[in-house]
Amino acid sequence: MHALLIVNPNATSTTPAGRDLLAHALSSRVKLTVAHTTHRGHAADLAAQARTDGIGLIIVHGGDGTVNEVVNGLLGDPCPRSMRSVPAGAVPLVAVVPGGSANVFARSLGMAADPVDATNQLIDLLALRRRRTVGLGHCDNRWFTFNAGMGLDAQVCEAVDHGRSNGKLVTPGRYVRHAVRAFFRAKREDPTLRIELPGQEPIEGVHYAFVSNTTPWTYLNKREVHTNPGTSFDTGLGLFAMRTMRVFPSLRVVRQLLTAGLSPRSRSLIRFDDLPQIRIQSSTPIGLQMDGDYLGLRSDVTFTAAADALTVVAPPTN
Structure with a gap:
């Protein structure tokens, strides 16, 4: 070959x-x-x-x-x-x-x-x-392999990309620091996102949304971060979105994300697995990232799941 x-x-x-x-x-x-x-x-x-x-x-x-x-x-x-x-x-x-x-x-x-x-x-x-x-996953005329998002994670990716262009080493610690800064910058802002899912009423008042094509959503060194444990390369897309930026509810969700075996739960959390399509609209342009790459500001993005899209050399699933 x-x-x-x-x-x-x-x-x-x-x-x-x-x-x-x-x-x-x-x-x-x-x-x-x-x-x-x-x-x-x-x-x-x-x-x-x-x-x-x-x-x-x-x-x-x-x-x-x-x-x-x-x-x-x-x-x-x-x-x-x-x-x-x-x-x-x-x-x-x-x-x-x-x-x-x-x-x-x-x-x-x-x-x-x-x-x-x-x-x-x-x-x-x-x-x-x-x-x-x-x-x-597919959105904005591009494919993504493991995750995408609008809002908070896009801001973090933008900051990390800026640091990389200035010669700063990319590390998990740098991601965490940028995430904390982005959270507190956005804490007092009004929610701008509206989410449309197949067969459901639109969801209003959302601050940020993560879209997953597999799990874990990311890694912090050896630690896995699972936003949607039921999502995999063999299912549709996962959605993880928050309707609050208050500190204590957010910290509880972060603790769940970092605890092995816990499935994130909160009254302010919107979470679905195996979705064929997710449409996210923003009342003001907001950042979009795919696979950790910041793509710029968007106001209306549709995320679509595509099954059996790529053949890879990899171990079999358990």
Whole structure:
């Protein structure tokens, strides 16, 4: 099989030695070509060209942003009209060796967080021909692999992206600090969001909303954060939204999110799993993020679940 290894050399946990080890190990299993990204959007261009060239496998060594670019480069931007399978055509298989700070998509697939361990794991998976199909989310003419959101998390992603552009290292601690600052900045603001779900009355008075394509929603180092434990790559989308910014109700929900085995509950919490579609409108433009990438201000976004959209090299589900 001819494979393309797409490497983001600027990702948080990639190193020259690790990249060389990965390429050397993979060369024993596949006919490998290596490409390094040089600018934003480059991974998407490389992936699109790989599909045109008939490459059978794309291996991504980078963070969640690089993975997102590859997926969008492979699948393009047409919005799925239903939960039915997206026609795959000659879309290459996708495999991920973590190279970023959180690596949510790879870890949610069951890949090891350490790049060396994940490399050895991938070699075994290729030898055993392990593959599975996963669902994706779609909104704003883009695909997302694990989560999206409007409001609070988008503000955090915007701040982290700004720090990254100024050379600051991306760490879980930096995300937490930005989240606390964003919460207290937004605490006195009126809710602006209105949510529409299939077959239900619109939900008004919402401050922020997270949309999940799998669980966990994210990781803080080794700690999993589950907003929608019933959501997976094999279901529809999960919704987690809050109708309050008061400190104590918010702290109770945060404690539940960080406690293993607890399912978040609150009178102010709106939570659904397995939704085919979610429409979120805002009375004033509000931030949108997908897979940790801040995309700008939006007033009306529809999130759609697409089943069996991508075939990946990954361990089987338990």
